[in-house]
Amino acid sequence: MRAWHQFYPALPASQRSEQLRAGFGALIGISLCAALVSLGATWAGPELFLVAPLGATAVLVFCVPNSPLAQPWSAIVGNVTSALIALLAIRFVPAPWTAGMAVGTAIAAMMVMRALHPPGGAVALLMALDPALALEAGPVFALMPVGVTTAALVLAAIIYNRMTGRAYPFRHPDADGVQDPALRLGLSTEQLGALLERFNQSTNVGIADLGRLLAAAEAEAAQHRFAGTTCADIMTKNLITVQPGTTLTEAAQLFRAHAIKSLPVVEEGMRLRGLVLQSDLLAPMAAGSGFGAQQQIAAPCTVADVMRAADCAAPHDLAVGVLLNRLAVQGTEVIPVERDGRLVGILTRSDMIRLLLSGAEERSAA
Known part of the structure; x- marks a missing residue:
């Protein structure tokens, strides 16, 4: 049989x-x-x-x-x-x-x-x-x-x-090789093509669709791996924030005083405007602005001048497994977490590591 x-x-x-x-x-x-x-x-x-x-x-x-x-x-x-x-x-x-x-x-x-x-x-x-x-x-x-x-x-x-909702003609990778990083899994177009060649599937599945299938499988596996844990479950909630008009000197002092790596830039009602990392202050410093107590910072002089866009924010109820690739492979250091358009927390690599270590302890005990 x-x-x-x-x-x-x-x-x-x-x-x-x-x-x-x-x-x-x-x-x-x-x-x-x-x-x-x-x-x-x-x-x-x-x-x-x-x-x-x-x-x-x-x-x-x-x-x-x-x-x-x-x-x-x-x-x-x-x-x-x-x-x-x-x-x-x-x-x-x-x-x-x-x-x-x-x-x-x-x-x-x-x-x-x-x-x-x-x-x-x-x-x-x-x-x-x-x-x-x-x-x-x-x-x-x-x-x-x-x-x-x-x-x-x-x-x-x-x-x-x-x-009827089907993609046709076939979705080719962009000519410059740029794709949605969430779908790349850290693999280049050439690497995805090599996988198809290795398994002799280049005539059955295209590179773009293979990337989407692998990304969907990874997201599904990550959700099972973390048992439905959401961003709200592990995010840092006690936030230190700044406003767009905060000077770079004040931002530098906050970094030194609190040993943090990022400062969310918010407006009234905790509406997220942007994000400032420690590295964003290095350019003014290298230009000779300085951050001494007696020195004045030349333009750019406020966090609004150096902050990066806040388009990477995640909803509070998103499964953390979906963000694992962004934090681990794509080099993202911090992800703002929003609820109803308001900033409610920050998710960092440290938060994810704590979750992973917690899971390891539970598996060892079992």
Whole structure:
């Protein structure tokens, strides 16, 4: 019985909503292509018609739109390239080797073009089995009907997938390599690509989606790891704050007196304006401003001039595990914690270390 398990379905059960979404999308896409063929008959003649492999393309672009095999470049270029290769095989390769040569060479050509698309193999085989139309049309056959109908189906998939909440075309990493750091897990685009190559999955999953999957898995694991602990549970609540008009001299004195590493900048009602770290005061010091009791600080002279943006604040009820990567890998030193738009605490690496040590003691006792 164990041997038979490897023949069981490999795909997990899909949600009913996804079944309906994908099936209805394919219905719409193929129907629109059929309508295009019908309307185009008046100006394109019999050269424009549906080809059977278009059904396989519909499966990819509507069921697995995040797959690299389903992307517009793969679909259009893959089908067109396969048609051109098959036409060459029909003309120059004798039977019974025509079909095998057409399909095998089409696959190799698609891989060279970085346009691997499984229906392209079906396009090549269809032409090898029934070459009359392809020979009559010549190279134009690759553009019409193959290229035109594939492009129409891809266009329908782009509109439909986006309307139903699916990302299509594929989400490529930014050209400059900059991505949301929360989704990077400390791994570069090159490292994520290397992981896909190591497990031979580069044709199944894209780099951007792998990063999102890993980030989601890390966040889920972190929430389990800390048993639902939130920022409010471990944050530092007794805060020492400054106002935008506080001078740099006063801020330096607070740093020395209280052995703290950050000063939240707040306005009336504890509304967070920014954050000042010890390092933010080093530039004025290096410029010769000085912080002696008898010295006056030249511009910049207030914390408002040197504070950093407060866009990294976290809600009080956020699970601390979500912030673990930000504190541990991305170099963040302190995270302000807000509730209803008001500053209520500060989360630091020290707070996280205390939580980790507390968990270690509990595990040792168990």
